[in-house]
Structure formats: structure tokens, C-alpha cells
Amino acid sequence: METLLIALRALFALIAMFIITRLSGKKQLSQMTFFEYIVGITIGDIAAFLSTDLEANLVHGYASLIVWAFIPMLVDYFALKSRPIRNFFEGKGTVLIKNGKIMEDNLKKERYSTDELMESLRLKNAFNIADVEFASLETNGQLSVLLKKDAQPVTLKDLQITAAPEREPQTVIMDGNILEEPLATLGFNIEWLHTELDKIGVNLANVFLGEVDSYGQLYVDLYDDKIKVPQPVQKQLLLATLKKSQADIELFSLQTKSKSAKKMYEEASNKLEKMLNELKPFLQ
Numbered sequence: 001m002e003t004l005l006i007a008l009r010a011l012f013a014l015i016a017m018f019i020i021t022r023l024s025g026k027k028q029l030s031q032m033t034f035f036e037y038i039v040g041i042t043i044g045d046i047a048a049f050l051s052t053d054l055e056a057n058l059v060h061g062y063a064s065l066i067v068w069a070f071i072p073m074l075v076d077y078f079a080l081k082s083r084p085i086r087n088f089f090e091g092k093g094t095v096l097i098k099n100g101k102i103m104e105d106n107l108k109k110e111r112y113s114t115d116e117l118m119e120s121l122r123l124k125n126a127f128n129i130a131d132v133e134f135a136s137l138e139t140n141g142q143l144s145v146l147l148k149k150d151a152q153p154v155t156l157k158d159l160q161i162t163a164a165p166e167r168e169p170q171t172v173i174m175d176g177n178i179l180e181e182p183l184a185t186l187g188f189n190i191e192w193l194h195t196e197l198d199k200i201g202v203n204l205a206n207v208f209l210g211e212v213d214s215y216g217q218l219y220v221d222l223y224d225d226k227i228k229v230p231q232p233v234q235k236q237l238l239l240a241t242l243k244k245s246q247a248d249i250e251l252f253s254l255q256t257k258s259k260s261a262k263k264m265y266e267e268a269s270n271k272l273e274k275m276l277n278e279l280k281p282f283l284q
Helices: 002-024 034-052 058-081 083-090 104-109 114-123 180-185 190-199 234-255 259-283
Strands: 094-098 132-137 143-147 170-174 207-212 218-222
Touching: 002 034, 002 058, 034 058, 058 083, 094 104, 114 132, 114 143, 170 180, 180 190, 190 218, 234 259
Parallel strands: none
Antiparallel strands: 094 132, 132 143, 170 207, 207 218
């Protein structure tokens, strides 16, 4: 009987914890402040106490649980409205490296050892401290790092290369079942999906996961890992077709003896070349 009672109390405590968590928002554990961390531990202890102590008064216990859950929500509400309150409860970030120089006094203030600093830098892929321009210890305990300009990875913007815009891929097949909503979001239907599967010779029942990218290319992962699925080549085929069309037009221009036709072919070839230059970032 006592075992059943403990199980029921644990179930109700779990439900209460789930409701409190949902009401508290989606902030991850790594983003919690020191105050929120303490509150979380205390709420967990209260829930465990209510679950296992049969002599505990449930009314008093749940009243305490509600208070501990309500106060952080109230603090979060006022912290959003007032910066002083936010600074008081959440604190401020501490600069540990500034202008490439380590701030030893701030390290001592945060009780942050040199080994801990070097470890945090390595986790941010900063293995050489001489490459670090700025580093700050945030209120959630994470280290934010800004590398010096000459040590930062080269981006497409630095190389003045235009890249095609990317959108999130849509999962259209999961566990062998078609998901119609994401498929419709992309502007496709079930018939199109079956056609794409037929092109690569895959049965729907053998598809574990299927995704369609922003260019309409279908990627599938199969239950049978021994089967090799050809990679999507729609973009490469389109680029090759456009290049072949331009080559054919230039060939027509060379073969014709009509000046007007030659001029027409040259203009068409120039327009197609301009189009190819604009589309290359999207099709490569």
C-alpha cells in the first residue's frame, strides 16, 4: 500500500514539475543564471520530498512548490521591464580578455583559473591566446570569444563570392510515412514525391527519412544501409543544360552566313552567358 501511495505521490509531483517547467519557458540549462539554478535545485528537492516522505503534508508541500515556482516567474517578468533588476538577479558579463590582454583582476574576481580560461578558449576553437582579441564570461557561465581579424575564418563575403540563399529543408518522409503538410509548404504533392522516388529506384516503405531542400532536391535515408542511393543532381543537370544551350547558340552563330542571324545568335549567347553568371552561385 505504501509503495502504491509513493508511486501516486511521485506521479503527481512529476506532473506538477512538468507544468512548472512549461510555465517557466524554454530556457536551456546552459542558459540558466545562478539564481535560476538555485531555484531549480530547490524545486527538485521539494518534489522529491513530497514523493517519498509519507508523513509530509501535501498541502504545505505544494504551497511551498508553488511559491518557489512563482517567484522566479515574477522576477523574470520584472527583469524584462527593468535593467537594474535584471542586473541584480542575473548579473553582468565579466571581461576576461580585452584588446588581446588578459584581465588578471577579473580572473581573480570570478575565481577563474588560467587553466579554466585556456580550456574554455580551446572549446571555442581558440588554441592560441595570441589570436584572441576579446573574451567575456557571460552570466550563464559560457565564454564568448572574439578572434583577431587576421585569425578569423575566411567567409564568402571576404572573398566577395555571392552564395545562394538557403532555407531550412523540409522533412517529407518519416519512418516510411509521407508528411503532407511540409510537402505542401514546398509547393509539391504526393505524386511528385512518388515520381522522385521512382527516379532513384527507391520504395517508399524502405525510406526511413526523406528531406527536400530549398531547390527541390530530394535526399533519402533508407532502412537498408546496404543500398546506395544516387545523390541529387538536378542543379548540376540544369547548369549543364544551360551551358550546352549557350554552346549550341554560339555554334549556330559560327555556321550561319546571314549577318542578321549571326547578330541574333550573338545577342542570345550574351544574354544566356549573363544569366549563367547570375545563376552559377545557385546551381553549383
